[in-house]
Amino acid sequence: MKKITLLVFLSLSIFQTINIYSQSGWFWQNPYPQSNVLTSVQFASNNVVYSVGDWGTILKSTNAGLNWMCLYNDYLINFKTVYFLNENTGYVIGGTRASNYSDTAFIIKTTNGGTNWIILNIGFTGRLTSAYFLNVNTGYVIVNYYNNLPGKIIKTTNGGDSWVQFSVGNYGVIKKLTFVNYNTGFILSDSGIIKTNNGGVNWTFIKQDSLYYFNAILFINENTGYIGGNEGRVRKTINGGMNWDTLHAGSYSLNMFNIESFYFSDVNTGFAAGGYNQQYGYIYKTTNAGVNWNLFLYDTSYINSFSFINSNTGISVGFKGYIKYTNNGGINWLNLTHGVRNDIKSLYFINVNTGFAVGYWGLFMKTTNGGISWATKQYNNITTPNDVYFINNQTGFIAGDNQGNIGALYRTSNGGDNWDLLFSLYDKPIRSIFFINASTGFCNIGPDIYKTTNAGLNWMSKYPSGTTNIFTISFPNSNTGFAMGKNLLLKTTNTGESWTSIPMNATFVTFYSLCFINADIGYVVGHNSTNFIYSLYKTVNGGVNWTTINIPQAYNGYSAVNFINENSGWLCGINFIVKSTDGGSSWISQNPRKSDYISDIFALNDSIAYACSGIGAILKTTDGGNMMISNIKYINYVVPESYYLYQNYPNPFNPSTKIKFDIPSEARGQKLEVRLVIYDILGREITTLVNEQLKPGTYETEWNASNFSSGIYFYSIVTNGFTQTKKMVLLK
Numbered sequence: 239m240k241k242i243t244l245l246v247f248l249s250l251s252i253f254q255t256i257n258i259y260s261q262s263g264w265f266w267q268n269p270y271p272q273s274n275v276l277t278s279v280q281f282a283s284n285n286v287v288y289s290v291g292d293w294g295t296i297l298k299s300t301n302a303g304l305n306w307m308c309l310y311n312d313y314l315i316n317f318k319t320v321y322f323l324n325e326n327t328g329y330v331i332g333g334t335r336a337s338n339y340s341d342t343a344f345i346i347k348t349t350n351g352g353t354n355w356i357i358l359n360i361g362f363t364g365r366l367t368s369a370y371f372l373n374v375n376t377g378y379v380i381v382n383y384y385n386n387l388p389g390k391i392i393k394t395t396n397g398g399d400s401w402v403q404f405s406v407g408n409y410g411v412i413k414k415l416t417f418v419n420y421n422t423g424f425i426l427s428d429s430g431i432i433k434t435n436n437g438g439v440n441w442t443f444i445k446q447d448s449l450y451y452f453n454a455i456l457f458i459n460e461n462t463g464y465i466g467g468n469e470g471r472v473r474k475t476i477n478g479g480m481n482w483d484t485l486h487a488g489s490y491s492l493n494m495f496n497i498e499s500f501y502f503s504d505v506n507t508g509f510a511a512g513g514y515n516q517q518y519g520y521i522y523k524t525t526n527a528g529v530n531w532n533l534f535l536y537d538t539s540y541i542n543s544f545s546f547i548n549s550n551t552g553i554s555v556g557f558k559g560y561i562k563y564t565n566n567g568g569i570n571w572l573n574l575t576h577g578v579r580n581d582i583k584s585l586y587f588i589n590v591n592t593g594f595a596v597g598y599w600g601l602f603m604k605t606t607n608g609g610i611s612w613a614t615k616q617y618n619n620i621t622t623p624n625d626v627y628f629i630n631n632q633t634g635f636i637a638g639d640n641q642g643n644i645g646a647l648y649r650t651s652n653g654g655d656n657w658d659l660l661f662s663l664y665d666k667p668i669r670s671i672f673f674i675n676a677s678t679g680f681c682n683i684g685p686d687i688y689k690t691t692n693a694g695l696n697w698m699s700k701y702p703s704g705t706t707n708i709f710t711i712s713f714p715n716s717n718t719g720f721a722m723g724k725n726l727l728l729k730t731t732n733t734g735e736s737w738t739s740i741p742m743n744a745t746f747v748t749f750y751s752l753c754f755i756n757a758d759i760g761y762v763v764g765h766n767s768t769n770f771i772y773s774l775y776k777t778v779n780g781g782v783n784w785t786t787i788n789i790p791q792a793y794n795g796y797s798a799v800n801f802i803n804e805n806s807g808w809l810c811g812i813n814f815i816v817k818s819t820d821g822g823s824s825w826i827s828q829n830p831r832k833s834d835y836i837s838d839i840f841a842l843n844d845s846i847a848y849a850c851s852g853i854g855a856i857l858k859t860t861d862g863g864n865m866m867i868s869n870i871k872y873i874n875y876v877v878p879e880s881y882y883l884y885q886n887y888p889n890p891f892n893p894s895t896k897i898k899f900d901i902p903s904e905a906r907g908q909k910l911e912v913r914l915v916i917y918d919i920l921g922r923e924i925t926t927l928v929n930e931q932l933k934p935g936t937y938e939t940e941w942n943a944s945n946f947s948s949g950i951y952f953y954s955i956v957t958n959g960f961t962q963t964k965k966m967v968l969l970k
Contacts, residue, residue, distance in 0.1 A: 263864065264815065264831050264849065264857045267609040269559065269577025271297055271306040273853040274832065276555035281547040282322035288352065289543075289555050290317035290330050293831060298352050303553045303563050303574055309352045314829065315344050319369045321377070326351045329398070331369045331379060343381065345369075347398050358398040362390075368414045370423070378423070378438060380412050391415070391425070393438050406432050406441040414455045416463075424479060426455040426465055431479045444479050454510075456500035464528060466497030466510055474528050485528050495520050498542050503549035509568060513540030516557050523568050534568040558853050578603070578614050582850035584625045585840040592631050593840075594654065595850055596623035602636070604654050609848065609858050617657060620648060624669045629676050633693060637668040637681055645683060647671070649694050660694065669750075670711045672719075680719065680734055682708035687721055689734045701728065701737045709750035710762075718757040720781060722749035727762075729781055740781045747773070751798045759804055761787075761822070763796045772796040774809060776822055787822045788924060795835060802841045808863070810836035810849060817863055824915075824926035828863040864930075878902045878936060883955045883962040886941075890969035893944040897927070899955050901934045913956045916941060919949055927953075943968050 266272045276291035287299040289306075295317065296309040315332035322328030332344030343363050346355040364381040371377035375397045382389040389412035392401045406412060410428030417423035425432040431445040452467030463479060466472050472485040495514055502508035506527045513519040521535035521544070535541075539560040546552035554562045554571070561574040580597040587593035595603040600617035620638055628634035636648040636657065646662040666684035673679035679690050681697070685704025688697040706724045713719035713734075721728040721737065725747060728737040747764040754760035758780050764773050772795060775784040789796075789809065801807030808817050809825070812835050816825040830836055834852040841847040849857045878900035886895045901910060914928035924946070927939050941953075948970045954963040 263829055263861070264859045266308060266831060266855070267848075267858050268603070268612050268856040269579055269854045270575055271308055271559070271561075272831070273559040273579060273855050275557050276542060276559055276561070277316075277318050278320045278543045279553050279555040279561075280320050280322050280328075280545045281553070282325045282328065284547055286322075286325045286351070287545070287553060288320050288322055288328060289553075289561070290320040291555070291559070292316045294829070295559075295831075296320075296330065296352065302547075302551065303561065306561070306574070318367055321369050321371045323371060323374045327374045328352070329369065329371060329377065330355070331366045345379065345398065356398075358401075360392060360398075360401045362392060362401070362403065364390075367412075370415050370417050372417060372420055376420070378415055378417070380415055380425075382411055389427070391438055391441075404438050404441065407443060409443060413453060416455055416457050418457050418460050422460050424455060424457055424463060426452060431455075431465075433479055445482065453512075454497050454500050456502065458502045458505060458508075462505065462527075464500050464502075464508070464510075466500060466512070468496045470495040470497065472497065472510065472528060472531070486531070495522075499544055501544060501546050501552070503546060507549060507567075509534075509544065509546070509552070511541045511544045511554055513537075513556065516540045519554070519556055519560075521554060521568060521571070535562065535571045537562065537571075577612070577854055579854040581852040582837065582854060582856060583623060584838050585848050585850050585856070586626045586628055586634075587840055587842055587848065588628050588631060590842060590846060592628075593848065594626050594628055594634060595856060596620075596626045596636055596638070597850075597854070598622060602626075602654055602657075603856075609856065612856070615654070619659070620646070620657070624667070625671050627671045627673060627679075629673055629679075629693060633676075635671050635679075635681070635694060637671045639667050643667070647681060647683075647697075660697070667707060669707070669709050670721075672711045672713055674713045674716045674719075674733070678716075678733065680711050680713070680721075682711060682721065684708075685723070687711070687728070687734065687737060700734050709748065710752040712752045712754050712760070714754035714756045714760070718754075718780070720752055720754060720760065722752050722762055724748040727781060742775075742784055751796070753799050753801050753807070755801050755804055759821075761799045761801055761807070763799050763809070765796070772811065774799060774822070789816065789825055797836060798838045800839045800841050800847075802843060806841075806844045806862075808839050808841060808847065808849075810839045812836075815839065815849060815863060819929075824923075824929060826864070826926070826929055831857055878934070881955070881957065881960040881962065883953075883964055885964055886953065886966045890967040891943075892968065892970050894940055894942045895966060896938055896940050897953055898936065898938040900936050901932050901957070910957050914939065915954050915956065917952045917954065919951070921952075924951075 274292040274295045276289050279289040281287050285302050287303050289297040294315050297306045299306045317330050317332050319331040327349050330346050343360055345358045348355045364383050368380040376395050379392050388408040391404045394401050412425050412427045414426045421437050423434045432441045433444045434441050452465050454466040457463035461478050463475050470486055473482040475482045496512045497510050498512040508524050511521045519537035519539050519541035522531040523534045524531050539557045541554045541556040544554035550567045551565050558579050562571040563574050564571050580601040582595050582597035585595050591608050593605050600620040602615045603612045605612045623636050623638040625637040632653050634650050643665050644662050645666040645668040647660045647668050648657040649660050650657050671681040677691055677693050681688055685707050687701035689700045690697045706726050708721050708723040711721045717733050719730045727740045727742050729740050730737045747766050749762050749764045751763035760777050762775050774787045776787050777784050795812030797811045799809050805821050806819050815828045815830045818825050832851045832855045836849050836851050839849045845862050847859050880902045882900040884898040886897045912932045916925045918924050948968050951966050952963055
């Protein structure tokens with residue numbers, strides 16, 4: 239679904255309330271609670287904890303971290319900092335857009351414990367990297383830029399209603415800030431330490447030094463502070479930052495340790511957390527004011543942040559979504575997450591309850607309750623499973639690669655408890671398997687196609703003359719089937735007994751995901767090895783002719799296509815899931831919740847579907863993946879009196895522009911079908927930005943035209959009895 243923003247105009251700012259969705263759109267099923275990178279965590283009280291991270295991740299616990307809930311929202315922002323002043327009131331600061339990693343100045347606020355969030359208009363662009371709030375009204379945020387402009391500090395004294403900008407001088411990237419009271423604060427920059435004694439109005443450069451490799455800063459009072467960085471570097475001041483003594487966290491055998499965060503419970507007892515190479519996490523503890531540091535946690539996941547509610551109870555978060563908990567001052571740490579984190583490659587469900595998944599390093603997963611829980615096993619002899627297929631709840635197959643380049647096919651007759659190797663062949667990768675009934679099935683062995691008529695016990699070669707490896711096989715009925723590979727399309731009309739090659743007007747293209755609805759209508763995903771462009775093709779005459787389908791925006795890295803009927807289907811790839819309800823004519827962007835390559839998608843019907851990805855991610859939807867904009871709650875809005883389509887801005891634009899429109903009160907509180915469509919100068923529809931039901935209000939959406947050429951375009955809004963069109967210019 240294309241992201242739409244509801245605009246509400248108040249005297250000082252533009253606000254927007256975003257609703258938190260429970261089990262709506264796509265939601266996590268493995269691992270628990272999720273596996274996106276977590277960047278910040280904070281105790282709001284003894285029991286309530288919040289954590290944020292990549293791809294709009296907001297987590298909440300109400301029992302000191304033992305259990306977590308995902309507070310779903312529809313904003314693809316890599317959040318950097320969470321700051322709560324009590325259980326209900328808190329702020330989340332965004333750093334970059336998860337979809338394209340561009341800068342975004344994004345701050346949201348909640349006053350009801352995360353149920354709703356208000357987007358605060360700060361009036362500045364840039365990359366927000368750190369924040370510190372003194373109370374519910376007064377806070378500071380760092381704004382940085384990529385174009386060598388000096389960073390700035392913005393401050394609010396009215397809970398984010400308005401912000402004032404302060405310059406701190408041209409001292410390189412400003413990384414972190416901390417305050418010890420309303421007046422005294424410190425900034426860590428690349429060039430040194432910057433200090434204010436008047437609440438941020440003026441800043442003084444007090445320590446000139448190259449601190450490029452330092453990432454963390456904490457002052458426990460006006461005089462005593464610490465900074466930490468790469469290779470376990472720790473420096474300490476006892477005179478308000480004027481002078482710094484060099485300390486060291488940990489033994490020199492672990493000096494690649496990068497410090498990301500500090501916490502001190504008193505002047506003597508403190509912790510330093512971080513990691514190395516995104517794979518290893520460390521927590522060190524000192525009980526003598528930083529003179530000595532002892533290793534208290536060594537882990538396989540980089541630690542970005544931690545928070546303590548007292549000297550004993552703390553939580554750490556980091557890469558792969560890991561969350562660790564201590565209640566004895568860091569002596570022991572309990573893993574609060576569960577579920578596998580191997581990259582998952584393929585999914586298959588035989589009904590709404592029973593499904594299977596396979597992933598790297600011999601991972602096999604099974605659910606019998608619709609994905610609520612997954613039983614997992616690791617088979618060391620199945621190195622890289624490529625595909626999984628089950629005939630029933632007992633008999634199934636895994637096609638994969640064993641020891642790199644040895645193709646292997648495995649069979650189970652007891653629901654996956656044990657697997658028998660049917661055959662393995664050197665340099666013959668097995669990537670696809672498909673059954674048309676309980677007895678008859680097909681698989682590829684390198685460039686060849688094999689067939690079984692006794693549930694996989696024996697296999698016969700039916701296409702032995704192949705010269706290019708086959709990636710995918712699909713049968714829409716018992717007679718008609720298709721197989722595809724590099725520059726190759728094969729078709730059978732006699733249950734796979736013979737195969738003929740069908741020419742396609744696509745050279746240097748490898749086809750690796752295939753879906754046929756019936757003998758005529760099918761879709762295939764391809765990748766051009768010369769220009770690296772991914773394409774989706776469709777046929778309506780059994781593969782005789784193929785047309786290229788336009789996909790909205792600059793999506794890339796297509797991995798899988800899955801249509802369940804002539805109208806409804808999904809396409810997924812790198813950081814995206816899109817859905818069509820009109821046979822591919824238009825597509826609606828959906829939030830995949832995951833900042834990674836979506837490797838496979840499996841739909842049971844128009845509502846229930848599953849997707850899998852890296853770091854063990856299994857996602858599910860029960861509403862077709864739709865997080866409808868009608869779920870947004872409005873605050874203090876004025877309903878427009880008439881329909882209106884505003885001129886896009888900016889115009890001309892490159893590559894993105896915003897389009898705003900009004901839905902009037904004549905809708906009488908009812909939802910209206912609204913479409914917002916883009917046309918080229920010849921009047922051809924090239925993408926649909928909005929195609930859903932909306933309540934009365936003012937909306938805004940954005941069109942990214944990165945993959946379109948310069949020229950004149952038209953955009954039209956179409957509702958019940960109203961149509962309006964305007965012109966815009968893309969100028970690259």
